[in-house]
Amino acid sequence: MTEFTVEGFVRDMRGIAAGQDAPNVLRAYMDRLMAAPDAVREAFPPELTGDQILFEDDTVSVWRTSFEPGVSVPAHDHRMSAVICVYQGEERNDFYEADPQGGVRRSGQVVLAKGSVLSVGPSAIHSVTCTSDEPALGLHVYLGNLTKQERTLYDIDSGTAMPFDDANYEKLMAADRYS
Numbered sequence: 001m002t003e004f005t006v007e008g009f010v011r012d013m014r015g016i017a018a019g020q021d022a023p024n025v026l027r028a029y030m031d032r033l034m035a036a037p038d039a040v041r042e043a044f045p046p047e048l049t050g051d052q053i054l055f056e057d058d059t060v061s062v063w064r065t066s067f068e069p070g071v072s073v074p075a076h077d078h079r080m081s082a083v084i085c086v087y088q089g090e091e092r093n094d095f096y097e098a099d100p101q102g103g104v105r106r107s108g109q110v111v112l113a114k115g116s117v118l119s120v121g122p123s124a125i126h127s128v129t130c131t132s133d134e135p136a137l138g139l140h141v142y143l144g145n146l147t148k149q150e151r152t153l154y155d156i157d158s159g160t161a162m163p164f165d166d167a168n169y170e171k172l173m174a175a176d177r178y179s
């Protein structure tokens with residue numbers, strides 16, 4: 001793979017999203033990319049914090065993500081296929097299944113160390129916790145427009161599902177139950 005640049009990555013993601021078999025082609029691309037995770041890290045300013053949307057349209061959303069140590073993102077869905085990779089630090093993904101009685105129950109866990117890649121299906125529900133002493137930095141590519149998509153947040157204790165909006169997100173972040 002040639003030298004990693006943000007512009008080149010976005011261009012490649014747009015091409016993959018517009019092509020055949022996008023989820024599998026995207027996964028193979030990310031596997032190749034994570035053979036050299038430091039090349040990705042070096043392409044971003046070290047002082048950069050938080051999440052950045054590098055590109056989005058109706059076919060693809062390209063995010064650079066940053067999770068601070070100990071911080072968790074509450075359980076949520078995407079309703080589109082995604083592939084995520086971690087190029088610094090470590091994050092724990094807890095997966096949940098909708099319970100026929102209502103609510104959600106935890107169904108699995110995947111720890112992504114530096115250099116790991118994870119495919120996330122369109123019906124998946126997950127929470128993410130940074131488990132390293134340094135921020136967990138990653139690239140998340142969603143095959144659709146994530147910010148326009150209606151999505152769901154879950155309170156994993158009560159099983160309550162609620163719309164994914166800023167107020168519900170802040171409320172669930174404030175009552176962290178994941179670490």
Ligand SMILES: [Fe+2]
Nearest residue numbers: 076077078126
């Ligand atoms: Fe997610």
